[in-house]
Every structure is written in C-alpha cells, then in structure tokens.
Amino acid sequence: MKKSFIVLIFILFLITIMTGCGEEKAQLYVYNWGDYIDEDVLDEFEEEYNVEVVYETYPTNEEMYVKINQGGTKYDVAIPSDYMIEKMIKEDLLHKIDMNNIENYDNVADRFKNLDFDPDNEYSVPYMWGTVGILYNEKMVDEEVNSWNILWDEEYDDEILMLDSQRDSFAIALKKLGYSINTNNEEELEEAKDELIKQKDLVLAYVGDEGKDMMVREEAALSVAWSGDATYLMEENENLNYVIPKKGSNLWYDNMVIPKTSENKELAEKFIDFMTRPDIALKNTEYIGYSTPNKKAMEELDEELRNNSVAYPSEEEVINSEVFLDPGEFLKVYDRLWTEVKAHQ
Amino acid sequence: MKKFTSYPYIIWSVIFIIFPLLLVLLYGITIPSKTSFFGFKLSIENFQRFCEPIYLRVLWKSVWLAILSTLICLIIGYPFSMILAKSSLKRRNKFVLLIVIPMWMNFLLRTYSWMTILGKNGIINNFLRIIGLPALDLLYNDGAVILGMVYNFLPFMILPIYTVLTKMNRNILEVAEDLGANRFVIFSKIVFPLSLPGVISGITMVFMPAVSTFVISKLLGGGQYWLIGNLVEEQFLRINDWHFGSAIALILMIVILFAMAIMNKYEDKEDRGVGLW
Numbered sequence: 001m002k003k004s005f006i007v008l009i010f011i012l013f014l015i016t017i018m019t020g021c022g023e024e025k026a027q028l029y030v031y032n033w034g035d036y037i038d039e040d041v042l043d044e045f046e047e048e049y050n051v052e053v054v055y056e057t058y059p060t061n062e063e064m065y066v067k068i069n070q071g072g073t074k075y076d077v078a079i080p081s082d083y084m085i086e087k088m089i090k091e092d093l094l095h096k097i098d099m100n101n102i103e104n105y106d107n108v109a110d111r112f113k114n115l116d117f118d119p120d121n122e123y124s125v126p127y128m129w130g131t132v133g134i135l136y137n138e139k140m141v142d143e144e145v146n147s148w149n150i151l152w153d154e155e156y157d158d159e160i161l162m163l164d165s166q167r168d169s170f171a172i173a174l175k176k177l178g179y180s181i182n183t184n185n186e187e188e189l190e191e192a193k194d195e196l197i198k199q200k201d202l203v204l205a206y207v208g209d210e211g212k213d214m215m216v217r218e219e220a221a222l223s224v225a226w227s228g229d230a231t232y233l234m235e236e237n238e239n240l241n242y243v244i245p246k247k248g249s250n251l252w253y254d255n256m257v258i259p260k261t262s263e264n265k266e267l268a269e270k271f272i273d274f275m276t277r278p279d280i281a282l283k284n285t286e287y288i289g290y291s292t293p294n295k296k297a298m299e300e301l302d303e304e305l306r307n308n309s310v311a312y313p314s315e316e317e318v319i320n321s322e323v324f325l326d327p328g329e330f331l332k333v334y335d336r337l338w339t340e341v342k343a344h345q
Numbered sequence: 346m347k348k349f350t351s352y353p354y355i356i357w358s359v360i361f362i363i364f365p366l367l368l369v370l371l372y373g374i375t376i377p378s379k380t381s382f383f384g385f386k387l388s389i390e391n392f393q394r395f396c397e398p399i400y401l402r403v404l405w406k407s408v409w410l411a412i413l414s415t416l417i418c419l420i421i422g423y424p425f426s427m428i429l430a431k432s433s434l435k436r437r438n439k440f441v442l443l444i445v446i447p448m449w450m451n452f453l454l455r456t457y458s459w460m461t462i463l464g465k466n467g468i469i470n471n472f473l474r475i476i477g478l479p480a481l482d483l484l485y486n487d488g489a490v491i492l493g494m495v496y497n498f499l500p501f502m503i504l505p506i507y508t509v510l511t512k513m514n515r516n517i518l519e520v521a522e523d524l525g526a527n528r529f530v531i532f533s534k535i536v537f538p539l540s541l542p543g544v545i546s547g548i549t550m551v552f553m554p555a556v557s558t559f560v561i562s563k564l565l566g567g568g569q570y571w572l573i574g575n576l577v578e579e580q581f582l583r584i585n586d587w588h589f590g591s592a593i594a595l596i597l598m599i600v601i602l603f604a605m606a607i608m609n610k611y612e613d614k615e616d617r618g619v620g621l622w
Contacts, residue, residue, distance in 0.1 A: 060583060204567060205567030207568060217464070342571050345406060
C-alpha cells in the first residue's frame with residue numbers, strides 16, 4: 001500500500017515536470033512558400049535547439065505581405081522575394097539582421113550578396129534563387145519552345161496553365177510585348193492587360209502549387225513554372241522540359257528575413273544561421289530542387305544537379321532576364337488592372 | 346430574469362456581429378487618403394467602381410449560378426425528402442445519416458476530390474477512354490461549379506424540407522383521400538403548400554452560401570473563373586484593398602437581403618419557424 005502510494009506520487013511528479021518542460025519550450029514562427037522546405041530540416045532544428053517550430057505557408061508574396069502588414073501575427077522568419085523585400089524595407093516591416101550572429105553567412109556566394117533590393121545586405125540572407133520559364137510536355141508540344149508567344153497559341157486551347165500571381169502574369173505579358181517587367185508606364189501595362197485578357201480563353205486554369213500535380217498527371221501541355229519546381233517535376237515525369245524564353249524572363253531571389261512581427265529575434269537569427277549551414281542547405285536543396293546560393297552546399301551537390309541547366313542556367317540564358325523591383329505607388333495600377341483581368345468573363 | 350440571461354448574447358453579438366459589420370461599412374464608404382487625419386476619407390468611389398460593367402458581370406454571373414444551383418437542389422432535394430419522410434423510421438434514420446456523414450468530412454477535401462474525378466485524366470474520362478468514347482471537358486466550367494455547389498449544399502435543402510414533411514399531420518391527407526382527391530391534387534393543394542416554410546428555409550440556406558462562395562469557384566472553376574466571393578477574397582488577401590473589398594461585401598449583403606425579402610413574402614406567416622431556423 002505504502003509502496004504504490006510512493007509510485008503514484010512519483011508518477012505525478014514526473015508528469016508535472018514533463019508538462020513544465022512543454023510549456024517552457026520557445027516557439028519559432030516560420031512563414032514560407034508552400035512546398036519550399038524539407039520539413040525534416042525543421043525537425044532537426046527543433047531537436048538541436050530544443051524549441052518548437054510553428055510552420056505556416058503562403059502561395060504568393062502578396063498574400064504574405066498582407067498578412068504581415070495587417071498585424072495579428074507573430075512570424076519570426078519569412079522568405080519573400082526580391083521586390084517584396086525592397087517594399088518591406090521601405091515600409092519598415094523588417095528587422096535588421098545582426099550578421100555577426102549568422103556565422104554561416106560566409107558560405108553564401110558573393111554574387112547573391114548586396115543585391116539591389118537590399119544593397120548593404122542588412123535585412124536578408126539568401127535562401128534560394130531561380131528563374132521563371134515555360135514547363136512543357138514534349139509529348140503534347142511538337143514544336144520548339146523558345147518564346148512566350150506559345151502561351152497565346154490557339155493550338156493549345158485549354159492546355160495552358162498560368163500562375164495565379166499578379167506580378168508573374170504581368171511579367172510574362174510585358175516580356176512578350178518586349179517591355180521591361182518593371183515598367184512604370186501605364187499604357188504599356190494596359191497593353192499587357194489586354195494581352196492577358198486575350199489569353200484568358202486559352203488558359204485552362206490559373207494555379208498555385210496544385211498546377212505541379214496537374215503537369216505530372218499530363219492534364220495540361222504548357223505551364224508557367226519556377227525553375228526549382230521544374231527541376232523536381234522533370235524527375236517525376238520525363239516528358240516534361242523547361243525553357244527560359246529568349247526574350248527574357250524574371251530572375252528572382254528569395255531571401256530569409258525577420259519581420260517586425262517577430263517576438264524572438266535571437267531565435268530567428270539562429271534559424272537563419274541554421275538554414276545557411278552547408279549540410280542543412282544541401283539537404284534542403286536536394287529535397288526541394290531549387291537552386292542554392294550557398295557555395296559550400298553547391299560543392300557537395302550531386303554532380304547531375306549541379307550541372308543541371310534548369311536549376312543553374314548559364315549567364316547567356318538569363319541575359320535578357322530582369323529582377324523585379326518594387327513598383328512603389330504604381331502598384332495600385334497593377335492591382336486595378338489585375339483585378340480587371342481576373343474579373344473579365 | 347429574461348434580461349439577465351440575454352446579456353451574454355447581447356455582448357456576443359455586439360463584439361462579433363455588430364462591430365465587424367460596422368467596420369465593413371466604414372471601410373466600404375471610405376478610401377485611403379494621405380492628407381486626412383484618420384488615413385481615409387468618405388467617398389462613394391468604391392461603389393462607383395463596382396458599377397463598371399466588368400464587375401457587374403461578375404455579380405450577375407454569381408447570382409445566376411446561385412439561382413441555378415438552388416433550383417437544381419430543390420428539384421433533387423424535394424422528391425428525396427418526400428421519399429425520406431414516407432419511409433419507415435429505421436430506414437429514415439439511416440438515410441439521414443447518409444446525408445449527414447459526408448458533412449463531417451472537410452468541405453475543402455470533398456471539393457478537391459471532385460477535381461480528380463472530373464479532370465482530363467480523371468476517373469470519369471479514364472473510364473470513357475476505356476470504353477472507347479472521347480474524353481470530355483468536365484472541369485473548369487459552369488457545369489463543374491454548379492455541380493460543386495449542388496453537391497455541397499444539397500443537405501441544406503433536404504433537411505428543412507424533410508423536417509416539415511415529417512411533422513405534417515397525416516390525417517389531413519387521409520381526409521383529402523376520403524373526399525376523392527387524387528394524388529396530384531393532394532400534392533399540389535395540400536402537401537406542397539404546407540411544406541412551403543421548409544422549402545423557403547431550404548432555398549435561403551442554399552442560395553446564401555452559393556452566391557458568396559469562393560472556394561468552389563476557385564477549385565472547380567480554375568482561377569480564371571471569378572464569382573463575387575473571389576472578388577472579395579482577392580481584395581482582402583492579395584490586393585490589400587480592404588475598402589473596395591468591403592464595398593463589394595456590402596453589395597453582396599444587399600443582394601442576399603433582397604433575396605430573403607422576396608422569400609419572406611411567400612412565407613406562410615402562421616407556420617413561421619417550422620424549418621431549421
């Protein structure tokens with residue numbers, strides 16, 4: 001009787017200790033694009049630092065921006081693209097990162113540092129980079145694909161997938177017309193809008209991540225895709241191929257940032273440092289198929305992937321491509337015209 | 346005593362219903378302005394913008410599709426409720442369970458599964474190919490969206506009609522039979538008029554979610570297919586123009602209020618509240 005009583009007390013004691021542990025664990029809120037991390041890496045981080053990672057995803061930069069800007073969230077780390085980082089810096093939504101805490105920052109290749117959107121590299125640490133291009137199914141498309149015009153070809157009626165993202169869609173129409181993807185000219189943008197409306201009848205669907213599955217299942221012949229997804233999808237279905245149109249496209253950089261919503265900047269910096277560690281960056285890159293800016297990880301990368309021109313295009317291939325800039329006040333025109341494109345029946 | 350118990354409800358509705366509605370109204374009738382102290386100023390610009398044909402067409406299409414799917418729900422749901430009401434208690438409970446069980450599953454999941462059924466290489470088209478028929482374009486059109494609405498909202502039509510029908514006094518029907526009325530007359534003169542409250546709740550409960558849906562049109566309509574719900578969603582989640590979004594939401598509310606006012610006119614005043622609510 002006495003013995004069992006002691007055991008009982010002991011068990012209760014253990015439970016108290018254990019629940020106590022649970023409550024003390026710090027939480028790190030990570031806000032990332034969908035399908036854009038090897039979730040094992042998050043588990044490793046949790047174990048190594050004895051914290052809990054709360055992981056959420058978004059489908060476009062715009063959605064991420066609205067959620068952080070409207071408040072009510074406490075994201076510690078987000079991974080926006082170039083132009084969005086520029087905008088967030090301008091609007092004072094980001095913390096400066098103390099690079100002394102990012103010991104692995106040296107592993108990032110120099111050409112990804114101090115880019116125009118974050119000139120002194122105070123606010124962001126490179127995560128992945130890539131291009132936008134056309135992913136097509138060789139079985140369904142006989143001709144050579146090298147121009148955006150093919151996305152307007154009536155032969156592929158209801159075989160075309162576009163991205164459900166305003167900047168990317170306008171960039172394609174602008175490049176097709178031979179304009180800069182960073183145009184501040186309302187007439188050029190109106191022209192691009194007319195192109196997109198003209199194209200609408202031919203488009204099967206405007207998609208996010210669900211489009212990848214559709215290309216693998218051969219539900220569509222052509223799709224606008226990001227290079228990293230293309231690398232991954234080409235492994236899944238060998239009929240798929242990816243090109244960057246000759247007239248140029250969008251060259252993008254996704255960097256890790258610490259939004260002002262963060263309540264635990266120190267831990268956020270630890271996470272960014274962790275993600276930049278060569279072994280972790282390597283693991284992550286191999287899993288998601290995107291292109292790493294981490295030179296150490298690059299050295300370790302599987303040779304086939306390292307020499308893959310989809311993931312790591314030559315300078316020549318991207319010579320006409322541009323990086324997005326924040327349109328500033330002109331964004332309102334984008335917003336209005338995109339609403340008109342989407343509302344058009 | 347009555348006053349006491351109603352306080353929590355009053356507080357609840359002020360915080361979660363009235364206050365948010367006022368916010369939507371405030372956003373709807375203002376536009377951002379840098380010069381003003383509050384950061385916005387009174388304006389009817391949002392409503393003027395909505396009057397452009399491009400948006401009116403979206404509104405019209407949403408209303409039209411909602412009406413169509415409500416009608417289809419009624420045509421399928423009414424006979425089904427009658428069969429249900431007439432069957433034995435044991436079978437009836439089984440049937441009701443069968444209608445309700447799918448609703449336990451997540452609404453998104455059920456809509457996603459239609460994508461794999463209707464897709465170009467989906468179940469239906471694969472079957473057609475096996476038996477040597479040409480594949481059909483089933484996904485990303487009006488038909489797919491209406492199917493999605495009917496599939497998801499049909500229980501809301503069946504349940505209120507079924508409730509009314511089971512509560513109906515059988516003696517009235519027997520009297521009518523004794524007096525020589527045939528089945529058609531019984532239905533049109535007695536059963537249907539008496540079930541009207543259920544029909545009306547059914548119609549409102551299907552029409553309201555159908556006219557404001559954005560998930561069904563997004564998944565089964567393919568993103569190039571916009572209903573008014575998508576217009577609101579886009580303004581809030583991606584474009585960050587809460588003012589225009591709120592104005593559209595207000596217009597949508599007016600449409601629904603208008604539809605309910607029409608419905609109320611037909612509702613039998615004495616039997617009010619026989620439906621689900």
